[in-house]
Amino acid sequence: MPPEARRTQQKDAIREAFASEGRPLSPQEALESAQSRVPGLGIATVYRAIKRFLTDGTLVAVELPGATTRYELAGLGHHHHFCCRRCDRVYDVEGCPPRVAELTPDGFELEAHEIVLRGVCSGCSQTAATT
């Protein structure tokens, strides 16, 4: 049996990072966010916490093309993602277009689908000017 988990301010800070940011975070992003609460936090602890949160169902992995894996709180239901090419942040997007399943070639069995939108987020869009 696995060792009993202890509650620590580090894990609390990491969990809180995902909850407060409200978008999928990479381990590095989670580290930076959580460090505002626990300054000395190390990246190894973030990886350990994420692994534990995946196991206990707190987080789920979000894989994106050409980017490192992000993680977000579980239980959000079916949704997709938007990647900003300026800040590299990933955002959740609601909804799902109709007829996605119709793309499936004959003889293929569709089990899941993912949609990734790309562009510039509202924050970066305002800051804009330069390309």
Add this chain to the structure above:
Amino acid sequence: MPPEARRTQQKDAIREAFASEGRPLSPQEALESAQSRVPGLGIATVYRAIKRFLTDGTLVAVELPGATTRYELAGLGHHHHFCCRRCDRVYDVEGCPPRVAELTPDGFELEAHEIVLRGVCSGCSQTAATT
């Protein structure tokens, strides 16, 4: 100015691999396919050829969530991809569902989108039986 390119049987074999397979290939897949034409072919040569083909517009990169980058012949037009979880091969799929752009959150600027279908390809589906 860059050195003048020479035509070699290795590059021909690699280009032919992409043309004959008709689907996005990883460097490793391209190597295996091209080795049927040039047995001694090395992986370094495949990487060098791909880099050159990207530069001269012969190939384009296809990035997928949680998978190594694939490459395919350029000029295929807008399309999406299907990943088989059994054989890990990637296939092109025609078409594009309507209203994808409507998912974009307010204030965000959409520039592109990608759809990845997942499941089992027709080849693996027949071989099936086991899960």
Add this chain to the structure above:
DNA sequence: CATGTAATGATAACAACTTCTCATTATCCG
């Protein structure tokens, strides 16, 4: 509050993929 032990932080070690190095080979052009 004393104690057993899970958790942490820093860093080394991994793993997967890609690029570099260099001696050798092949291509191209006069």
Add this chain to the structure above:
DNA sequence: CGGATAATGAGAAGTTGTTATCATTACATG
């Protein structure tokens, strides 16, 4: 054909992201 040099193959070396090691710290319980 002969020479200049681009291309190749094999393996070393880099990258980037993740996991393991280990001495130290901090939970949590009696």
